[in-house]
Amino acid sequence: MWGGLRPAVGGADFVEIEAKTIRLLMTKLAESYPKLEPLIEDGVAVSINGTIYQDDWSKIIPTDAEIYLLPRIEGG
Amino acid sequence: MGIDTPMKDRVFKSVGTRPTRPDGIDKVTGRARYGADFNMPGQLHGSILRSPHAHASIKSIDTTKAEKLKGVKAVVTSKDFKTKGITDPDLLDIIDNCMASKTAYYDGHAVAAVAAVDAKTARAALKLIKVVYKKLKHVTDVDEAMSPGAPLINKKCFTQGVEPAPTKASNIAVRSEFGHGNVSEGFQQADIVIKRTYKTGQSHQGYIEPHACVASISPDGSGEMWVCTQGHFVFRQQCAEILGLDAAKLRVTSSEIGGGFGGKTHLWLEPVALLLSRKANRPVKLVMSREDVFRASGPTSTTSIDVKMGVTKDGVITAAEAELRYASGPYAGAWASYGAMTSFACYDLKNVKTVGLDILVNRPKTTAYRAPSAPMAAFAVESMIDELADRIDMDAIDLRIKNAAKEGTRSSYGPVYGPIGIGATLDAAKKHPHMKAPLGPNQGRGMACGFWFNFGGQSCTDLNISPDGTATLTFGTIDVGGARASMSLVVAEELGIPYDKVKAVIADTGSLGHNEMTDGSRGTFASSMSAIRSCRLAIDDMRQRAATMWDIDLDDVTWENGHAHAGGSSGSNHAPLSIADIAARAHKTGGPIAGHAQIVADGAGVSFATHICDIEVDPDTGQTRVVRYTVIQDAGKAVHPTYVEGQFQGGAAQGIGWALNEEYIYGKDGRLENPGFLDYRIPVCSDLPMIDTQILEIPNPNHPYGIRGVGETSIVPPLAAIGNAVSNATHVRMTQVPMSAPRILSAIHANKDSD
């Protein structure tokens, strides 16, 4: 996960979570790391195997997928 | 829900052709209506009073005299904005920026507004408003703003993203960090390590049409607004929240838009117009002057960037590090983090670390400008890549090819890449005839790469089949340069009917569900995805109608080339039915035929570009001339290639202007000295050559047609491409943008002196 989130998970740059969809992943993350919750609500995008999902939290996460959390992006 | 139809090799009939745009005739005959071309019955004229100071606390505002002037119908100040109950910090910043409350943060910050029967009376009323300011020390330079003695812009600004949170306020609003590996180990493996600081000036989107709107609110809380915007649904949502209205009761219609490039994603005057209208109970028209556009609507960040990179003699980049300081105006932003994410995104790096710092300064609130924050970072990094190549005596393009990111590379901002196009654009550049063309005296050639994310987001479309079999697509993203043409092509493709049998219409906010902005290069990507789904739903409906007409099973009806075909066991002897045939009988088979889709279009697919340019520099004056320019970019699939080329060319031209001329110039008093096109000089026709384009099509696996966003990436490489060309022409390295003639000349002189 990106540097901005690391303080909220005690400095770790990766954590292991089992979840089927992005939504479940986020719920579980927020349960395990309460400090992440406000950040997750609207500041986070999720990359699954390199494709970035900003909103589609129903996306099914394939097994062994690499998930990366990064800030939401705005464009011009 | 996303659309789950994977891209397969398909042959396109309509998509990829170049018909003329459906809104074209209105635009060449003067009929198209832009923001300021609309009036409502009984409308008043609004005018805004702006702070003449760079930084001042507002002691008092006396509006009594203005209110008494004959013809004045409403005066508003920040007191009229009811912010109680609003907790979203971004929205609070928007409100404070629309109308300063306690402090005027920059030259041009709005402090009061008037609505009167005509523009002249409104202007006269502004002169009668008495504002007592207490001037405060100001800072406009990004590095100065970080220095210990700098005037504090917001006493409650404690740097976010630092653990533990700082206890002392500063002008550093946000810190963000990205990367992987170990940079200090990486630098030890390098044969050459270079460290430099680069600076870029503040540029403005420079759309030719100033912001304009007409707002009307009734005492019952319902209202309408006509506005030039990149996202009328978002404007509605934010304005409703700011004014405490029900979003559904505020109907927002988007005008034709005279350019936006990010600048029209943000509210500047719309809430003020609505407030004036509510107070006066009359429609109010508010139009910005060009000077107001420059002083008070969002430019990009001015930046200062440290880059350090190490390379081995045989051209392996072993480590890369950057600290990027981006001015965000007086409010916190995430601009530096985009710079930090994009800076090294083109390369496959084992050890990389980037830190972004968003800095508060007394300049207008920074807003998105085409691939926001990426061009400055690319200027720094791509300039250094050239310098590294020079030091190890390798061709700059070969160094890039050797280190280019590919499928499977861990990107510098975190995720691992899927199929990407950086390698393809570099290979195409290497093979391009431009690379081998001879150069004249005092000319230099430069190249640079660029990256942008692109994204999708919420979109909603309606497809309606008329009784004669023609189709109307209603969609909710603004047409900034050919979207109606592209959407019509997609519908024609999907339904299998001719392009001219499709009408694409942009809905007002009362006619469709929420749609996000046309920004982030999302317009065509996301709306086409939704349009395809709408079409497919309508096709399902039409198959059912055909089954009814033939009295056979639905399963026995297939759809091909715009026709229903009977097949299977039941009815092979039926002649195929066209959409027109089915539509003509719709009244007997279940009523109107339509498809409604709503999606979150994610998976836009990152985009890469490589630019090549030749610059001629007059060694006596430092004057530059762009001699030749080539853009090579991946579009996934170009729906309307001519408009894709247009995006490439337009972005390149904006980048060229930024590289050579454009810059906000602040005086010692912190006031903007060049708020007009005469002194803030954007490229004119005679400044530029033809801009050659090469469209690569590496399909985006997440879109049914393989489309990627194309609108933004083209502004990323020019700053560095030109810097590298100037350096190759003059043998001096430019580290500051814009590379104006005096700056180039003094660099040449400094170089001579040191020889």
Next chain:
Amino acid sequence: MSVLVNSTINGDQYEFVCEPDETLLDALRDRVGMTGVKEGCGTGDCGACSITLDGALVCSCLVLGAEAEGRKIETVEGMSDGDKLHPLQTKFLEHAALQCGVCTPGFLIAAKALLEKNPDPSEEQVRYALAGNLCRCTGYDKIVRAVLAAAKQMRKA
């Protein structure tokens, strides 16, 4: 004190009232309803307000409404001949010489003025003739091509 102004606009007689300090741009837009004439700057720097006044190309933001008395004005609204588009208009569409289109009326008027003086301009001549018109969307490439193509077609006609 308002003034009464009589002018010929796109071949038709118009009578309008304007303030003595009102620009011709504002008068055309607000009094006559010719909103094809655009304001991009109001200071003579962008060319979006281009018109011809007695055949001369001018920025209407730099002319007073009152100065139009007795004179001939041409705006984009008068360019096509009935339902037949002017070759410049056709070529702008074919070449996609417009993205947002807000600069287009000004470019069309300026290009028309150029081709009336010089029916066979070089690329460079086109670029200099249009240097008073700003376009932020296109990078000018397709605009220049459209003007050259229109010139070619008009020479044939």
